[in-house]
Each structure stands twice: as structure tokens, then as C-alpha cells.
Amino acid sequence: MTDPLPQGATIxxxxxxxxxxxxxxxxxxxxxxxHVFEPGAEPPAGHVAHAVTxxxxxxxxxxxxxxxxxxxxxxxxxxxxxxxxxxxxxLRPIRPGREALRVSQDRLTxxxxxxxxxxxxxxxxxxxxxxxxxQALEVIGAPAILKTRRFGYDGKGQARIERPEDADxxxxxxxGAPAILxxxVSFSHEVSVIAARGPDGAVSCxxxxxxxxxxxxxxxxxxxxxxxxxxxxxxxxxxxxxxxxLDYVGVMGVELFVTPEGLLVNExxxxxxNSGHWTQNGCTIDQFEQHIRAVAGWSLGDGSRYADVQMExxxxxxxxxxxxxxxxxxxxxHLYGKAAVKPGRKxxxxxxxxxx
Amino acid sequence: MTDPLPQGATIxxxxxxxxxxxxxxxxxxxxxxxHVFEPGAEPPAGHVAHAVTxxxxxxxxxxxxxxxxxxxxxxxxxxxxxxxxxxxxxLRPIRPGREALRVSQDRLTxxxxxxxxxxxxxxxxxxxxxxxxxQALEVIGAPAILKTRRFGYDGKGQARIERPEDADxxxxxxxGAPAILxxxVSFSHEVSVIAARGPDGAVSCxxxxxxxxxxxxxxxxxxxxxxxxxxxxxxxxxxxxxxxxLDYVGVMGVELFVTPEGLLVNExxxxxxNSGHWTQNGCTIDQFEQHIRAVAGWSLGDGSRYADVQMExxxxxxxxxxxxxxxxxxxxxHLYGKAAVKPGRKxxxxxxxxxx
Numbered sequence: 001m002t003d004p005l006p007q008g009a010t011i012x013x014x015x016x017x018x019x020x021x022x023x024x025x026x027x028x029x030x031x032x033x034x035h036v037f038e039p040g041a042e043p044p045a046g047h048v049a050h051a052v053t054x055x056x057x058x059x060x061x062x063x064x065x066x067x068x069x070x071x072x073x074x075x076x077x078x079x080x081x082x083x084x085x086x087x088x089x090x091l092r093p094i095r096p097g098r099e100a101l102r103v104s105q106d107r108l109t110x111x112x113x114x115x116x117x118x119x120x121x122x123x124x125x126x127x128x129x130x131x132x133x134x135q136a137l138e139v140i141g142a143p144a145i146l147k148t149r150r151f152g153y154d155g156k157g158q159a160r161i162e163r164p165e166d167a168d169x170x171x172x173x174x175x176g177a178p179a180i181l182x183x184x185v186s187f188s189h190e191v192s193v194i195a196a197r198g199p200d201g202a203v204s205c206x207x208x209x210x211x212x213x214x215x216x217x218x219x220x221x222x223x224x225x226x227x228x229x230x231x232x233x234x235x236x237x238x239x240x241x242x243x244x245x246l247d248y249v250g251v252m253g254v255e256l257f258v259t260p261e262g263l264l265v266n267e268x269x270x271x272x273x274n275s276g277h278w279t280q281n282g283c284t285i286d287q288f289e290q291h292i293r294a295v296a297g298w299s300l301g302d303g304s305r306y307a308d309v310q311m312e313x314x315x316x317x318x319x320x321x322x323x324x325x326x327x328x329x330x331x332x333x334h335l336y337g338k339a340a341v342k343p344g345r346k347x348x349x350x351x352x353x354x355x356x
Numbered sequence: 357m358t359d360p361l362p363q364g365a366t367i368x369x370x371x372x373x374x375x376x377x378x379x380x381x382x383x384x385x386x387x388x389x390x391h392v393f394e395p396g397a398e399p400p401a402g403h404v405a406h407a408v409t410x411x412x413x414x415x416x417x418x419x420x421x422x423x424x425x426x427x428x429x430x431x432x433x434x435x436x437x438x439x440x441x442x443x444x445x446x447l448r449p450i451r452p453g454r455e456a457l458r459v460s461q462d463r464l465t466x467x468x469x470x471x472x473x474x475x476x477x478x479x480x481x482x483x484x485x486x487x488x489x490x491q492a493l494e495v496i497g498a499p500a501i502l503k504t505r506r507f508g509y510d511g512k513g514q515a516r517i518e519r520p521e522d523a524d525x526x527x528x529x530x531x532g533a534p535a536i537l538x539x540x541v542s543f544s545h546e547v548s549v550i551a552a553r554g555p556d557g558a559v560s561c562x563x564x565x566x567x568x569x570x571x572x573x574x575x576x577x578x579x580x581x582x583x584x585x586x587x588x589x590x591x592x593x594x595x596x597x598x599x600x601x602l603d604y605v606g607v608m609g610v611e612l613f614v615t616p617e618g619l620l621v622n623e624x625x626x627x628x629x630n631s632g633h634w635t636q637n638g639c640t641i642d643q644f645e646q647h648i649r650a651v652a653g654w655s656l657g658d659g660s661r662y663a664d665v666q667m668e669x670x671x672x673x674x675x676x677x678x679x680x681x682x683x684x685x686x687x688x689x690h691l692y693g694k695a696a697v698k699p700g701r702k703x704x705x706x707x708x709x710x711x712x
Contacts, residue, residue: 004679007703008695025381028404031691031704047389047406048380281640284688284709293682302685306711307662323360326649329658332640335387339364347363348387353640355662 002093002199005071005296007031012070012092014084016043016052018336018346019076019272022280024048026288032296037066044336045076057084067091074250074295078104078270079151095295096250100270103246106149107180110268117245119238120264122257123183127174133167133181140183146170148177158216185264187257191225194276195239196290197248198300204290205236206283207305211255211275217344221275221311223282227258234263242268251276251291274313274346281332281351282309308354316343325350358449358555361427361652363387368426368448370440372399372408374692374702375432375628378636380404382644388652393422400692401432413440423447430606430651434460434626435507451651452606456626459602462505463536466624473601475594476620478613479539483530489523489537496539502526504533514572541620543613547581550632551595552646553604554656560646561592562639563661567611567631573700577631577667579638583614590619598624607632607647630669630702637688637707638665664710672699681706 005011011027013020016038024034024045033050036043039057046052051069055062063084067073073094078101085101088094103113111124125136127146137144142164148157157177159170171179190213194206210225211218227235239254242265253273255266276287285293285301293300314321319341325333335348361367367383369376372394380390380401389406392399395413402408407425411418419440423429429450434457441457444450459469467480481492483502493500498520504513513533515526527535546569550562566581567574583591595610598621609629611622632643641649641657649656670677675697681689691704 006695007675007691008693021384024404025384028377028381028693029688029690031693033403033693048384048404050403284637284686299679299683301682302687304685306709319363323655326657327655329660330640331658332385334385335363337364337384337387337389339362353662 002297004298005032008033009071009296010035010050010069011292011295012037012066012073013045013049013076014073014080015076016040016045016049017076018044018348020045021048021336022288022334023074023076023272023292026286026292027296029289030292030296030298032292035066035070037063044338047337057081060087063087064091072295072297074291076271096248096252096270097246100246100248100252104268104270107147107182107267108149108178111180113245114242114265114268117241119241120262122185122264122266125181127171127179127181130168130171133171133179134164136181137161137164137167140181142166143184145182145184146174146179147182148174149180150177185257185259187259187264189226189258190266191227191235191256191258192221192273192275193235193239193254193256194251194273194279194287195236195243195254196251196287196294196300196303197243198294199249199297200299201244202300203240203243204300204303205239206276206279206287206303208232208235208256209275209278209311215344217313217315217346218274219313219315221278223278223305223309231258231263238263238265250294251287274349275311277334277349278309278311278351279303280334281353282307310352310354312350312352313346314348314350316341316345316347319347322348328352330355358653360654361388364389365427365652366391366406366425367648367651368393368422368429369401369405369432370429370436371432372396372401372405373432374400374704376401377404377692378644378690379430379432379628379648382642382648383652385645386648386652386654388648391422391426393419400694403693413437416443419443420447428651428653430647432627452604452608452626453602456602456604456608460624460626463503463538463623464505464534467536469601470598470621470624473597475597476618478541478620478622481537483527483535483537486524486527489527490520492537493517493520493523496537498522499540501538501540502530502535503538504530505536506533541613541615543615543620545582545614546622547583547591547612547614548577548629548631549591549595549610549612550607550629550635550643551592551599551610552607552643552650552656552659553599554650555605555653556655557600558656559596559599560656560659561595562632562635562643562659564588564591564612565631565634565667571700573669573671573702574630575669575671577634579634579661579665587614587619594619594621606650607643630705631667633690633705634665634667634707635659636690637709638663666708666710668706668708669702670704670706672697672701672703675703678704684708686711
């Protein structure tokens, strides 16, 4: 446990997308600055960060200069190259820590970690070649889904196997990358828990939200989620178990499948999460500030929910709806300042508040 | 009425203090960038602005480059030199407009404007010399307060006249600056209305807040204020009258004295206002976003109040209380990232929320 960062201290953020942008805004509320490291030009987070470094993750010199200019390092995505992390951690603490990244960067490691903790997941198997895929399909059965172990997001790097005969084609889609086969789970809906753990080990979970995806992309999160009281307790307990096992500091997104037999962990993300955006208008302290507090060595804040909220992502052309959305009652817009609209690109989100 | 600014457009902000900082954050929620113009080094708004120009208001070249880089210009304080505004308005629209600045930059002009509108103010008189001061004191009576017509804030540029014999000393304190004598008003408390007017002429008033000052500096604003229903209506109507008379675009702070005979206007500020900070945690759309919406040509948002709030300014050493405040329930911190603590310096504020 370290001293809390003082006014004017700087948090380094790896990644300059909308999550980094909203983390920067949250940092500003606490009197902290941010420095964003992002390979791409014109990152959305750059509009509200105090400093931006534009360089690839292979540029050790740029990484060192970045680390030297900040007090602590966090990130908005989990797929940071290991070599970059090696360079950075020589100079400054990285929060959440390396173990959380190691586990969540690899679907096989992640699922193994979760089952070792006694948590339930979809059935899975390590796939190294056509033989292991055939064998796994016999155990898990079809339909199943083949995924690259690393670097997948929003449905990318995945191939669905309807029948055993699809196996070869699916394997070819992995382009030789290490893969994992996951069985389908019969679930009624998906929820996620946004959980935070402070530098003192205190854990605080936001009320679970219910997620709806379309084409592999999150569309809406609604709180409260349809869960029994027992399921609500389960969700918080299992999230706490994960955070404690990793000696985690920061916010984590835990996606869960709701099944008649209980909750299954779909995946974990060691960062603020799209399904936690509703907290901006449903809680006094939102997920972004909670993450910054933990990373900065501050106490966690009050994350209790005071309203029902539906978060809807604005994707691609949804941006055209902004003029109407801006006039709706109890509706808060959160736009990312991306000038170029592309199909499937997250341009912003809207939180609709239902007060009791 | 102009087209609403699109994603990625830039709002120029004159002044880089905490108001500019929170305006920048609000702009980011709407996908807009900000460029801050500020003579002082290390402005708090610079932590969250996309660009900062550090130059004096006399630097016409810097002003022109600033204006050329933005789509519209607004400001966080009203005492902008007229010559700077002349340079800027050649290049970009200034919102709120020049008339609001002209009126509010000068206490005499402001009070005359208000009384011409049929609104009540404290008794006042133009003071040009010792003779006019003596004469005014005979009409208005003592105690009274002598103020410079321009450039006063947080109690600066003011001298209290307890008895007619204090007149010469008070006049000397004005250091030859044009002055105004204001009579004291017997009021029970002070409230303020944060009012917004959109580019289409729509007016929206936040619920009035009740202000408590100490040593000339605002300490707390509490909503709801102690007001009768009739007084609440009066407050909104008179604010609307002021905004319409100025063909105003943006947010204005209107300070009112509550007296047995009704509401008196104390002063108006053509900008977001310290007494409106509670809106950050009491309304879906806060005063900062409302101002940015208006200035950017967007529709005003939903400014209805959903909770009781007490805003408390954190001044100077109050910053030492942050570790405890950070742990309080229903409490939101808003810190300005100022590294140097000085007595009387506004370091942040805290909003305490009381839910119904």
C-alpha cells in the first residue's frame, strides 16, 4: 500500500481510445493529470489528456520517456505487448498488476485460472493442431466456437463450428495462432459485474448490469439485471474471489452467463468496461473514477446505485441520432469525438435514467 | 441560429481556471475539443484541454492564431479586455455575445440595465469624485459600500462606508478608478439562479440554490433554496427577462437577494457560476454541458433536478480534508489540480447528495 497521489500528479494510460478518454476525465475530477501513450494518430483520449505520446509499443525509448513522466501506469486494454510492459515496470508501478494481464491476455490461461479458483466456465480445450481439435470436438461437441488464445475482441479472431466437418476451415481461420475451443453454454442472458479493489484490499462491486450483444458487439446494458438475490450475491462473491486471487488494484469487468445451474464466467477484462458505462449516470462515483482512485492509491468511493439506467452504445451511423437524443429527458450523451464514422465503430453511448 | 458543431469541432475558451477546466470536460462528453487561451502558466484547464495558448490578452497575433484554430469562442470570466474581444470577433463568433460582456463588466452599466428592465436592485449611484460620493451618501445613507465599477471579484475592489466620515478613505481605496456606491439591502438570504438560453431562444433555469459567503467568498450552495413557490417563479421569470433582453446564448449566473418585499438582483455573471456547481451531481445535464451545448449551437438538455445537493467549496487548507471526504457516502469530489495551496484559493469543491 502506497501513499495516495497528490494534486497535480500524473497517471500514465496505455491506449488512447474512449476508455482512456473517460479515465482522463475522471482523473481530472480528482485533481490528477493523465499522459496517454498511443500508437495511433489523433487518439480520442488526447482531447482531454494533459500529454500524449504517439509511438509504437516497440519503441523502448518512447516508453521509458513516458514512464519517467508519470507517477503510475494503467491501461485501457489488456493486449499490451509483454516486452513493452517489461520496459515500463522497471520505472513505474503498473496497476492493475502484471498477473492480471498475463491471465487475461490468453483465453486458455484465463479459463484455467478461473476453473482453478473453483469457478465455472464454458467447457474448453487447448487446440494446437487438427488432431487436438478433433479430439476436443468429441468431448465438447458441436456447435462450438474456436477462438485465438490472444488478441481477440468484439467477435474478431473467432470461428463458429456448427458440425465436426467445419473443423478444418475454422482452424485455417486461426492462421496458425494458438487457439482454444469453447463449448456453447445454454444461458438465459448475460450480465456483468464491474468490480473494484482498492490498494488496501477493499473490494466494491457495482450492481450487475444485463448485456445485449448484436454481431458480437455490446449494444445495451440495463441495470438492474434480471437476477435473484442469491445470484446477485454469487456475482459479487465470485468477482471478489477473482480480484483477491490476483491481488488486483483497479476496476475489472467480469462477464457472466446466467444459467439454470448458476453463474458461469464468460470472460474477465482487467480494466474499465463498456458494460460499466451506466455508472456515469447511476452512481455518485463511476467506474472510471473508481479505477483512477485505486490506481492512484486513494480509497474507493461510494459506488452504490441510485437510479435504474439503460446504457446504449452508439455505433457507426447511430451518431446521426444525436440531435434527437440530445433533447430527450433523463438522457445523458457521452460522445467520443471521433470524426470518422465507420460501421461497427463505437462513436459514443447514451445513458437513459429511470428514477424511482 | 447556426448549425450545431459536429464531432471533433473545437470550442475556444478564454481563461484557464477551474471553470474552463470543467467546461472542457463537458465539451468532451459531447465529442467536442477545447482550446484554452490563458496568460498564466500551468492553467488548471490545460490538463483537460486539447490545446493551450499561453499569451497575454494584448498579444493580437496570438489571439488571431487562437481564433483561427477554433469554431466558436466562449469565456470563463467576464473581465476580458475590450481590445482582445475586438480582435477575436473579427474571426469567430463569441458566445455569450458582446452585449452581455459590456453590461456585466461594469457595475454601473449592469445595475442601470437591470433597473431599466424593471428589475429591483440595491440603491446605487455613480461616483466620480468626493462631491458625488457625499451627495450619494445623503440619498442612499450609511452604511453603504463603495465598489470599483470594473474588475472586482471575491470581495476585491470594495470599501465599506460605515459612517459618512469614512467616505474619503473609501474613495482613496478606489485608487482613482470609476466607482459606484451601493446601499445595503436588508435581505434574509442570497440565492442564485443558473439560467441557460439556447441558440433558438429557449430558456431553461436550474432550481435556485441558496448561497452562504464568508470573507467575500462563496462557501456553500444548497438546493433547494428556501423560497416560496411564487419566489421560485419570480426568480425564473426575471432570469429569463435578462437573458432575452441580451439575446443571450449560454449559461448565466444571477445572484438574488431575498427580501420581504421580493427578490432583488445582486449581480449577474455571463458564464457558468460557482453557485451552479451542484448541478454536476443533481441534474442529468449540468451547467457546464448546458453552456457548451448553447455555445456549440446544440439544443439545451434536461436540467431538471433529481436530488437535494449541498455544494461546499474547498478553499486553501480545506484540501487537507480530501482523504476523509473521499470516503464519505453520497459525496462527489471535484478537484482542480492546483499544486500550490494558498489561503483563499479555490482548490476544489464537494457535492453532497441527499436522495429523496
